[in-house]
Amino acid sequence: MQETAQATQIGDLKPPVTSVGVIGWAKNNLFNGWFNSILTIVTLFFLWKIVPPLLQWAFFNSVWHTTGKACRGIDGACWSIIYTNFRFIIFGFFPYEQQWRPLLAMFLLFGLLFYSRDRNHWKKPLGYAWIVGLFTMGLLMKGGLFGLTSVESTQWGGLPLTLLLSVFGLTAAYPLGVILALGRQSKMHGVKWLCVLYIELIRGVPLISLLFMSAIIFPLFLPEGITINKILRAQVAIILFTASYIAEVVRGGLQGMSRGQYEAAESMGLNYYQTMRLVILPQALKIVIPPTVSILISAFKDTSLVVIIALWDLMKTTQSVLSNPEWMGFSREAYLFIAILYFLGCFSMSNYSRKLEKELSTED
Amino acid sequence: MNEELTKNAENRSSDEAMIEIIDMHKWFGDFHVLQGINLTVGKKERIVICGPSGSGKSTLIRCINRLEEHQRGRIVVDGIELTNNIKNIEKIRAEVGIVFQHFNLFPHLTIVENLTLGPIWVRKVPKAKAEEMAMYYLEKVHIAEQAKKYPGQLSGGQQQRVAIARSLCMNPKIMLFDEPTSALDPEMIKEVLDVMVELAQEGMTMIVISHEMGFAKSVAHKVLFMDFGQIVEGNTPEEFFENPQNERTKLFLSQVLH
Ligand SMILES: Nc1ncnc2c1ncn2[C@@H]1O[C@H](COP(=O)(O)OP(=O)(O)OP(=O)(O)O)[C@@H](O)[C@H]1O
Ligand SMILES: [Mg+2]
Numbered sequence: 001m002q003e004t005a006q007a008t009q010i011g012d013l014k015p016p017v018t019s020v021g022v023i024g025w026a027k028n029n030l031f032n033g034w035f036n037s038i039l040t041i042v043t044l045f046f047l048w049k050i051v052p053p054l055l056q057w058a059f060f061n062s063v064w065h066t067t068g069k070a071c072r073g074i075d076g077a078c079w080s081i082i083y084t085n086f087r088f089i090i091f092g093f094f095p096y097e098q099q100w101r102p103l104l105a106m107f108l109l110f111g112l113l114f115y116s117r118d119r120n121h122w123k124k125p126l127g128y129a130w131i132v133g134l135f136t137m138g139l140l141m142k143g144g145l146f147g148l149t150s151v152e153s154t155q156w157g158g159l160p161l162t163l164l165l166s167v168f169g170l171t172a173a174y175p176l177g178v179i180l181a182l183g184r185q186s187k188m189h190g191v192k193w194l195c196v197l198y199i200e201l202i203r204g205v206p207l208i209s210l211l212f213m214s215a216i217i218f219p220l221f222l223p224e225g226i227t228i229n230k231i232l233r234a235q236v237a238i239i240l241f242t243a244s245y246i247a248e249v250v251r252g253g254l255q256g257m258s259r260g261q262y263e264a265a266e267s268m269g270l271n272y273y274q275t276m277r278l279v280i281l282p283q284a285l286k287i288v289i290p291p292t293v294s295i296l297i298s299a300f301k302d303t304s305l306v307v308i309i310a311l312w313d314l315m316k317t318t319q320s321v322l323s324n325p326e327w328m329g330f331s332r333e334a335y336l337f338i339a340i341l342y343f344l345g346c347f348s349m350s351n352y353s354r355k356l357e358k359e360l361s362t363e364d
Numbered sequence: 365m366n367e368e369l370t371k372n373a374e375n376r377s378s379d380e381a382m383i384e385i386i387d388m389h390k391w392f393g394d395f396h397v398l399q400g401i402n403l404t405v406g407k408k409e410r411i412v413i414c415g416p417s418g419s420g421k422s423t424l425i426r427c428i429n430r431l432e433e434h435q436r437g438r439i440v441v442d443g444i445e446l447t448n449n450i451k452n453i454e455k456i457r458a459e460v461g462i463v464f465q466h467f468n469l470f471p472h473l474t475i476v477e478n479l480t481l482g483p484i485w486v487r488k489v490p491k492a493k494a495e496e497m498a499m500y501y502l503e504k505v506h507i508a509e510q511a512k513k514y515p516g517q518l519s520g521g522q523q524q525r526v527a528i529a530r531s532l533c534m535n536p537k538i539m540l541f542d543e544p545t546s547a548l549d550p551e552m553i554k555e556v557l558d559v560m561v562e563l564a565q566e567g568m569t570m571i572v573i574s575h576e577m578g579f580a581k582s583v584a585h586k587v588l589f590m591d592f593g594q595i596v597e598g599n600t601p602e603e604f605f606e607n608p609q610n611e612r613t614k615l616f617l618s619q620v621l622h
Contacts (some may be wrong), residue, residue: 260468263431268534269457269486278481282472362472362514 028250081330082337085321089337092157092312098149102160105137105194109163116351119359152230158314159341161231165303165313166345168295176239178285182276195247202244207302210237215309232307242299244329249291253284281355293353297346306343314338326362379399381440382407382538382569383428388425388437397423399593405538410570412601413578415590416616421573424590425540428571429460442537453519456544458486461531462540465547467523469515475502476511479533494533501529505559519554525559532563541572575620577605583587588611 030040064083071078082089091099093104110307117123141160142152156164183195202210214233222228257280265275285292304315312320318334321327327334390398397420405411413421426432427439430446430453439446441456470478479498483489489497502508505525513521530591531539536613541560545553557579564570564583574580580587580601587604589597589612597610608614 066377238565258466258468260464260466261470262469264470267431267457267460267462268482269454270482274485278485279470283470286472292480360472362516 010084067326069326077333078270078330081321081327081333085327088158089314089317089321089334090158091160092317093155094157095149095151095155095161098143098151101140101143101148101151102156102158105140106160106163108133108137108140109167113167117355119356128209153229157230158317159314161311162314164231165235165238165306165311166300168235169242169303172239172300173242173246173299174292174296176243178249178250178281180243181250181254184247185254199244199247203248207237207241208308210241211305212311213237230309231311234309234311236298238303238306242295242303245295245299248293248294249288250284253286253288254280255285255333257284285359289353289357289360293350297349300345300349303340316339340355379610380407381405382409382442383571384438384440385428386440388427388434388439390427390432390434390436398427401437401593401595403588403595405569405571408567408569409534409585410564410568410583411572411573411586411588412584413573413588413590414575414580414616414620415588415596419590420593421590422542423544425462425571425573428538428540429457429462431462433563439590458534459537459542461534461536462539462542463524463527463531463544465543467515467520467527467547469523469527469530471515474512474514475507475518478515478526479530482530482534497533499527501532502526504532504562505529508557519552520548521555524548524552524556528556528563538569538571541570541574543573543575545574545576577620581605589616591616 031037056076058077061074062079063071063074063076064079066078066080067084068173069079087096087099091102094102112130115129116126139145139148141164142153142157180195180199183191184199186192186195211234214237215230218233219227261279261283264273265279270278305312306313307316307319310316315338318338322331322334381404381514382429383403385401385403386397388401389396401424413424415421421467423432427434428441428446434446442459443451444455446452446456457585471479472513473481476495476498479501480489480491483494483497484491492598499508499511502511505528507522507525510518510522510526515526518526528539528544544560545556546555547585553576557576560570560572561583562578570583572579572584584601586598587601588595589604589608591612597604597613599607604613605617
């Protein structure tokens, strides 16, 4: 009450109408200056041109539960391709009646990932939970125990395979990359040059050729009768490849650390491992969160390259649906669908990294 | 434990050497940065070192806890000779605390965590005990109320006092200070010097690189002047400032005092 009385008394000081509310916001953010005004108008024009037809295509004119034939006549999206082939796209050749197993494994994985988001949960029990969880996931996928029928890994495919390759690829590549970065900084010349050699060699080769090597060349060197699982080989190739990039990013972070930090730790009597673990890495890794996440995101997307060595990941199962004559030609819908899945993965990673960065910030 | 220490202290003669440096040389590549240093620091003795920039002051005290390695001569700290023997280096580092010009606090840890890191990981002190100790030393440097903050949220003077407390948490017998106030704004210098004076009054053995004449006069037993890698002159503060012998000392003092 008092405030309003005062405000009317010195009415001159009330902000002008144009600087508050929707109009004020638009004026400050969209039309401040001629250049921004033009940008706003151009953007609005394109949105007007693009959004309504898109909505028309994706929703108003689309069909969801039809056969491929019925889709031919309409000019909307044919989501039936996803609806009808959903289980094949997601699970590939995993035996149809057993598909609850990979589904459960994925839920377990998402549950663990979600629970691990909170840094307060990063304690010993979480480690045990992961060990038990991983074992259970492996059991669910592989079977052969506790009355679960055994499923060969050649039958694994779709989303579970993509998740397997990326989650393990990324979680194994990260520590390996950190170790390589530390090795590259090492005072022991042997260790240092080994790490340099590794990083430069692997970085100098495209992932595709590493995958080819793992799939085709590597088995040639194995003694007769010994085979190593193809998924495992691809997994290793992805890990080795990603680690070399992470190593270089982490090295950048390590170089950003001042000598004073090492000296303070050293003069306190901390040994090398303590210094790294307690003082240097927490700071260096924090600095490089953004570039690290870029690498992890691109590694996640690059797992789709395993298509070329005939692993049936999400991309491959989708492509194979598209090669079915009934569904041929609906690649827009199919690729849009997996694009959304990939986007969800990438977006949650970058979102999480921003959250982590904010939490770890100690600046005022 | 503490009783034992005080008893030991009583048994020892007051002129017993805590630090003994004999004909010590150091090179950075071809650059002969320390050229035959001889220095004895007794128990509870307090030494201030001054000298022009680049004269090797920092290098000298950094050799004492092996942040730099000397190449000739001997350094003996509390009866332990500093050699390549890693055990000896560890022992000496346990007895020597160092405070740097730029504080070098760990920015990702809170003030308390900065103080307890060494005790917990090096001394294996239980966390609760280490925190208790940390609070004790934070009280001592008059900054206990900042315990939960991060270094980046403190002023320079406060950070330097935390750095001193961090060193004290390791229970050192000797404290080295490398220009502890030269990175500070003038109004913060006093709060840090006050803490150092209190430390001196409690009988800490100290080597301080500093150009703060007032501080040198009030606490130092001896002031040394270094130039071109040598200790050119050393004397009681009164003699040193009133009656310098060496030409280079005179020149330096005339520049610094104005
Ligand atoms: N790591 C190093 N490598 C090569 N030269 C060095 C190194 N550290 C110091 N120096 C050189 O040794 C000399 C002495 O350095 P020092 O830091 O001991 O001088 P200072 O007396 O402490 O000077 P200031 O008052 O500027 O701190 C300087 O010329 C410096 O350039
Ligand atoms: Mg110096």
